[in-house]
Amino acid sequence: MKFLSLVIANLKRKKLRTVLTVLSAFIAFLLFGLLCALKEGLMGGVNIADADRLIVRHKVTLIQPLPESYETRIGRIPGVDAVAVQSWFGGIYQDPKNFFATIPVKPETFLDVYREFKVPEDQKQEWLRTRNGALVGPATMKRFGWKIGDTVPLTSPIWGQPKDQSAWEFKIVGSYEATKKGADTSTFYFRHDYFDEGKVERKGLIGWATVRVKNPDQAAAIAKAIDTEFENSPYETKAEPEGAFAASFAQQVGDIGTIVAGVVSAVFFTILLVAANTMSQAVRERTEEIGVLKAMGFTNGLVLVLVLMESCFIAMLGGLVGLGLAWMIASSDPIPTIIPTLNLPTRDVITGALIAVALGLIAGAVPAIQAMRLQIATALRRN
Amino acid sequence: MNWLSQIFAIVSFSLRSIPQRLGSAITAAVGIAGVVLVLTGVLAISEGIKKTLTATGAPDVAVVLRSGSDSEMNSGLTREETRLIADSPGIARIDRGPLASAELFVIIDLPKRSTNTPANVPLRGVGAASFDVRGNIEMVQGRRFESGKNEVIVGAGAARAFGGTDVGKSIKIGQNTWQVVGIFTAGGGIAESEIWTDAAVLQPAYNRGDTFQSVYAKLNSSGSFNQFKDALTTNPQLKTLVKPLSEFYADQSTQVTEFITTIGVFISVLMACGALFGALNTMYGAVSSRTREISTLRALGFGTLPVIISVLAESVVLALIGGAIGAAAAWFAFDGFQASTLNWATFSQITFAFAVTPQLLVQAIVWSAVLGLLGGLFPAIRAARLPIATALRDS
Numbered sequence: 001m002k003f004l005s006l007v008i009a010n011l012k013r014k015k016l017r018t019v020l021t022v023l024s025a026f027i028a029f030l031l032f033g034l035l036c037a038l039k040e041g042l043m044g045g046v047n048i049a050d051a052d053r054l055i056v057r058h059k060v061t062l063i064q065p066l067p068e069s070y071e072t073r074i075g076r077i078p079g080v081d082a083v084a085v086q087s088w089f090g091g092i093y094q095d096p097k098n099f100f101a102t103i104p105v106k107p108e109t110f111l112d113v114y115r116e117f118k119v120p121e122d123q124k125q126e127w128l129r130t131r132n133g134a135l136v137g138p139a140t141m142k143r144f145g146w147k148i149g150d151t152v153p154l155t156s157p158i159w160g161q162p163k164d165q166s167a168w169e170f171k172i173v174g175s176y177e178a179t180k181k182g183a184d185t186s187t188f189y190f191r192h193d194y195f196d197e198g199k200v201e202r203k204g205l206i207g208w209a210t211v212r213v214k215n216p217d218q219a220a221a222i223a224k225a226i227d228t229e230f231e232n233s234p235y236e237t238k239a240e241p242e243g244a245f246a247a248s249f250a251q252q253v254g255d256i257g258t259i260v261a262g263v264v265s266a267v268f269f270t271i272l273l274v275a276a277n278t279m280s281q282a283v284r285e286r287t288e289e290i291g292v293l294k295a296m297g298f299t300n301g302l303v304l305v306l307v308l309m310e311s312c313f314i315a316m317l318g319g320l321v322g323l324g325l326a327w328m329i330a331s332s333d334p335i336p337t338i339i340p341t342l343n344l345p346t347r348d349v350i351t352g353a354l355i356a357v358a359l360g361l362i363a364g365a366v367p368a369i370q371a372m373r374l375q376i377a378t379a380l381r382r383n
Numbered sequence: 384m385n386w387l388s389q390i391f392a393i394v395s396f397s398l399r400s401i402p403q404r405l406g407s408a409i410t411a412a413v414g415i416a417g418v419v420l421v422l423t424g425v426l427a428i429s430e431g432i433k434k435t436l437t438a439t440g441a442p443d444v445a446v447v448l449r450s451g452s453d454s455e456m457n458s459g460l461t462r463e464e465t466r467l468i469a470d471s472p473g474i475a476r477i478d479r480g481p482l483a484s485a486e487l488f489v490i491i492d493l494p495k496r497s498t499n500t501p502a503n504v505p506l507r508g509v510g511a512a513s514f515d516v517r518g519n520i521e522m523v524q525g526r527r528f529e530s531g532k533n534e535v536i537v538g539a540g541a542a543r544a545f546g547g548t549d550v551g552k553s554i555k556i557g558q559n560t561w562q563v564v565g566i567f568t569a570g571g572g573i574a575e576s577e578i579w580t581d582a583a584v585l586q587p588a589y590n591r592g593d594t595f596q597s598v599y600a601k602l603n604s605s606g607s608f609n610q611f612k613d614a615l616t617t618n619p620q621l622k623t624l625v626k627p628l629s630e631f632y633a634d635q636s637t638q639v640t641e642f643i644t645t646i647g648v649f650i651s652v653l654m655a656c657g658a659l660f661g662a663l664n665t666m667y668g669a670v671s672s673r674t675r676e677i678s679t680l681r682a683l684g685f686g687t688l689p690v691i692i693s694v695l696a697e698s699v700v701l702a703l704i705g706g707a708i709g710a711a712a713a714w715f716a717f718d719g720f721q722a723s724t725l726n727w728a729t730f731s732q733i734t735f736a737f738a739v740t741p742q743l744l745v746q747a748i749v750w751s752a753v754l755g756l757l758g759g760l761f762p763a764i765r766a767a768r769l770p771i772a773t774a775l776r777d778s
Contacts, residue, residue, distance in 0.1 A: 014671075020664045027657035031650065038646070060556050061490045061503065063456065063730065064589070096453055157457040234590070236558070251500040252725040252732065263421055267654060270417045274661045277410045281668060335645075 003302075007309045010282070018314065021278040025318025025359070026325075028271040029352055032264055033326020036348035039260045040182065041339035042253055045246030048180050052216040053113065054223050055245040057208040059236035063088075065205035066235050068196075071109075074209060077229060079222040081214045084113035085192065087207035091154035091168065093144070100140045102154060102188040104195035107135075113212045116180045123148070123174025132194050133173035139186040139333065141175055148172050154188075162198035182343040211239070268359065275363035279311045283367035290371050291379025304372040311364025312357060319356030323349055389685050393693040397673075398700060404672065407665040411698075412705035414661035415754055418654040419709030419747045420716075423739060425647030426746075427717050429640045430738040432724075435540075436636040437629060438571040443475075443605040444516060444628040447598040447615065452624070454635065454728050455488040455596045462593045464621055468600070471618075473611030475603040477515070482601040484510035487582050489589055490731045491556050493545040495723070502723070503731040504545055505577040506535075506556075508585030508595075516601045517569065525550040525565030530581045536565040538575035540734030544723040548578070559588045573632060576723070576734040599628070635728040642727075655754060662758025666698050670766045677766050678774035691763040698759025699752055706751025713747070714739045 011018045056074060058064035068085065075083045084105060091102035107127050111119060119127075119135065127133045136146060146152065153167035161167055170190055178185050196203050213222050223239035230237045283290070290303060298306075323344075330344040401408050447468050452458035460468075462485070469483035476482065487508035492501045511530060514520050528534035537548045547554055554561045561580065569575050582595065602611055612625040626634075670677070677690060718739040726733040 016667060017664060020660045020667070024657050024660040024664070027653055027660065031653045031657075034653075035650070061492055063490055090457065155451070157452045160451075232558070234558075248501050249725075251495070251498055252502050263650060266417050266421060267657070270414045270654075270661065271657065273410045273413055274664065277406050278664065280406065 003306060003309075007306060007313060010286070010306075010310055011313065013285075014282070017278060017281070021275055021314050022318040024271050024274045025315050025356070026322040027318075028267050029319040029322030029356065030326050031267050031322075032352055032355070033323045033344055033348070034329065035260045035264055036352075037326065037330035037342050037344040038339070040345055040348070041342050043247070043250040046243050046250065048182055049241070049243035049246050050116075050212075051241070051243070052213050052219065053242040054211040054213060054219060054226070054239050055208060055242055056211055056223075056226055056237050056239040057245075059227075059238040062208065064235075065202070065207055066209070066237065068204050068206050070209065070230070070235070070237070071206070073229060074211060074226055077222065077225050079213050079215065079218050079225070080211055082109055082112045082212045084109040084210045084212075085206040085208075086110070086210065087192070087195065087205070088158070089154075089156055089190075089195065090158040091156050091188065093152065093154055098144070100143075100186050100188060101184075102190070104192045105189050106192050110189065113210050116178055116183060117176040118179060119174055119176045126173040127191070130171055130173050131191060132168075132170050134170040134188055134190040135174050135176055136172050136188050137185040138175055138177070139184075140188060141172075143186075146172055148174060159195075159202075160200050163200060168198060182345070210242070268355070272359055272363055275311060275315060275359065276366065278314070279307070279364045280367040280370075282310070283307060283371050287374065287379050290374055291376050294374065294376045295380065300372045303374075304368045307368035307371050308361060308364045311368075312360030315356045315360030315363065316353075319352060319359070323352045386686055386689060389689040390692050393680060393685060393689045394696045397693045397697050400673070401697065401701075404665075404669055407668050408701055411658075411662045411665035411701050411758065412708070414658035415702050415705030415751050416709035416712070418651060418658045418754070419706045419751055420713050421654055422647065422651035422750065423710060423713035423743050423747050424717050424737070425643065425650065426743055427713070427737040427739045428722070428735075429644045429647065430740055430743065431722075431735040432640050432643070432733065433636060434738050435571060435576070435733065435735040436573055436632040438569075438573075442627075442629065443602045443608075444518075445600050445602055445608060445611060445625055446628055446631045447600065447623050447625050448596070450622045450624045455486075456490075456729065458596045460485070460595045460598065460623075462595070464623070465595050465598050467618065467621055468598045468615060468623070471611060471614040473602050473607035473614060475601045480512070482512050482516050484513035484516050484599045485582060485595040486510065486513070486597050486599060487585050487589070487591060488596050488729075489585065491554070491578070493547060493554070495732075496544060496546050499546070502545065503725070504541060505729060505731040506585070507574075507577050507579050508582030509579055510582055512601075513579075513599065516599050517574065518601070519570040519572070520567050520574070521569075522565050522567050525563075528564055528580055531584065532581070533559060533561045533584055534564045535561045535578050535580040536567050537563055538577050538579070538734075539566055539568045540575035540721075540723070541578055541732075542566050543721055544576075544732065544734045554578075556588070573635075573733060576732060635726065638727050639724070639733070655750070659754055659758055662698060662702065662754060663761065665701070666694065666759050666762035667765070669697065670694060670762045674769060674774045678769055678771045681769070682771050682775065687767040691767050694763035694766050695756065695759040698762070699755035702751045702755025702758065703748065706748050706754075709751070710744050710747040714744065 058066055071083050071085050074080060086103050086105050089102040089104055111117065127135060150172045152170045152172060154170065155161060155167045213219050219241050226239040227237055293303065327344045330342040333342055448455065448458040449460055465485035469481045474481045474483055489506050490503045491506045493504045494500065495502045523539065528536050542548045548563055550563055550566060552563050554563065602608055608627055615621055615623050615625050681690065717737040720737040723732045723734040
């Protein structure tokens with residue numbers, strides 16, 4: 001560590017060049033961080049899915065409804081602990097551009113199956129008492145500046161409005177907290193009975209059911225049992241673990257993983273070239289100095305380490321600042337309509353830091369070895 | 384004319400000396416090539432989707448939905464309403480009746496051929512007049528479905544992207560089996576991502592009673608749209624909204640293309656900044672390694688402007704070379720590449736081909752020239768400001 005001042009002094013020789021190289025690394029890692037957050041936003045549902053939850057939907061497609069009576073029938077299947085029915089309301093607040101998910105649920109079963117949502121007891125009781133009560137996620141509350149007690153009107157293009165009314169009126173009775181990192185906290189939940197009553201037609205239907213099983217190891221077997229129960233009926237089901245359900249959506253958007261990996265590789269390759277170029281220029285300029293250091297007694301190994309430290313310093317400085325900025329941008333949820341909650345996973349931050357170190361080492365490798373191998377006499381003679 | 388020949392002399396001199404700085408030159412060029420490649424690739428997706436959605440073929444077709452719906456899935460029309468719509472003025476008629484097709488739009492699950500994972504595929508129930516209404520449906524394999532039978536025809540894009548859609552195969556959906564009897568094209572339009580069948584057979588299969596979701600109508604001339612629209616909106620028995628087909632498609636594409644374009648441009652702007660830093664690095668390096676040469680030239684009497692221009696020229700030439708390589712690579716790698724993605728507006732897949740259009744290529748070259756100029760500007764100014772005597776003394 002006593003040589004740190006030497007390394008930094010070397011970096012300060014050509015400040016502009018060092019700054020530009022650090023900035024290149026900064027951009028590369030900012031991009032890496034943001035793309036990782038984007039990928040997580042599109043595919044993250046897979047990772048936070050619970051192993052003990054199944055999604056049961058209409059076998060043909062998610063947009064086909066199921067009869068409400070399926071709730072009790074699924075509940076009777078051995079191994080099933082709780083059933084939470086949900087539907088897609090498709091509510092619009094003032095303008096379709098303000099999109100957020102609106103889902104009618106049955107309060108007790110919903111909170112029982114989705115244990116990661118914490119609701120204060122008094123708010124839960126208020127929800128049970130208020131027919132048109134709604135539990136709104138903190139992300140959406142913040143977005144529109146709503147407070148508990150506010151009345152919010154929503155229109156539904158899918159289901160139409162209640163008879164003689166121009167919109168559905170909801171009273172915000174509470175909010176929920178997600179105890180899982182990266183969980184979506186933008187959804188607007190309200191009561192299924194208010195939904196079914198207000199609908200003009202197609203009553204007695206639900207969209208899909210989330211099932212909690214007693215034993216996660218039995219999840220696949222119970223899914224099969226559920227499908228067998230409704231086989232050959234007018235409403236056949238497809239039950240699958242929550243993770244598989246989330247994955248199928250991500251896969252529909254496209255092979256996000258490959259695209260992100262492709263772009264990131266191109267970016268890192270470029271920045272590797274830039275850093276390597278800088279380092280080799282820097283070493284070439286200092287041939288005489290390195291000769292002097294060696295003549296003074298610095299070993300070959302030490303010279304190698306000094307050069308590598310220099311390139312690693314550049315890569316890590318740019319890398320950590322870039323990752324930090326990416327993390328801050330992701331946490332501020334810049335695109336709520338497309339991806340409600342953006343989150344840069346810690347795992348990707350650590351990967352990024354490791355890549356920064358590796359980048360520094362690879363970029364500095366060739367110049368460092370050249371510096372190590374310099375013959376003192378030749379170096380001192382060079383003009 | 385003196386300074387013109389000065390410029391020419393210095394520029395050709397510095398360009399010919401690039402091979403001495405090959406490492407830095409390649410770095411700058413590759414950086415710019417990378418930016419151009421990514422930007423062009425991502426914009427080609429957006430262009431490809433737009434192309435699919437705007438290739439309607441017929442400029443005189445209108446779509447009618449229930450008022451308040453933003454897509455066919457949210458809309459609902461009774462048979463009575465569809466009859467009233469079909470009888471409205473402005474619609475073209477043949478002896479069989481008005482050219483109006485009442486249609487149903489649902490989604491089915493089919494595996495994607497590329498990943499073998501399930502995807503939402505649009506299944507459309509159409510009326511007998513639909514082929515005449517759209518005007519550009521051509522069977523490239525097999526035949527049309529027969530009304531009243533469980534037969535489907537598959538759009539060319541859907542047939543390419545999703546498994547189980549070859550002619551002769553059967554698709555089992557719920558409790559019904561449908562026979563694939565043909566594959567059709569629709570002028571490259573969005574219908575090619577869909578599977579079509581007779582609406583009358585689809586309704587009972589999906590418990591839709593006697594309801595439809597949309598009416599596609601061929602107008603008797605492109606000018607009759609307003610007449611048609613007014614007739615529908617003033618009819619007290621109907622609560623509908625009417626759009627020209629091209630506008631309807633354009634609205635559906637906005638969400639998906641905006642998403643891709645925003646992300647693509649954002650990534651490319653960041654990469655461009657990175658490439659800019661790389662180019663600046665290279666050019667500063669070029670100027671500093673040629674300090675003595677530049678000072679000698681200036682001592683000899685070459686003006687400041689020629690020196691500046693020579694540095695800029697070098698930077699722009701490197702950038703253009705990088706940009707050309709990136710554009711060519713994008714064209715070879717991406718143009719025509721078939722893909723499919725989720726269209727959020729219809730919650731189903733849309734198949735498209737990457738379209739590396741001439742405009743995109745021109746845009747790429749322009750971007751690289753701009754990057755080259757920016758990358759060379761400050762180094763050029765520094766080169767012009769070098770104090771001659773001290774620079775000549777530099778070792």
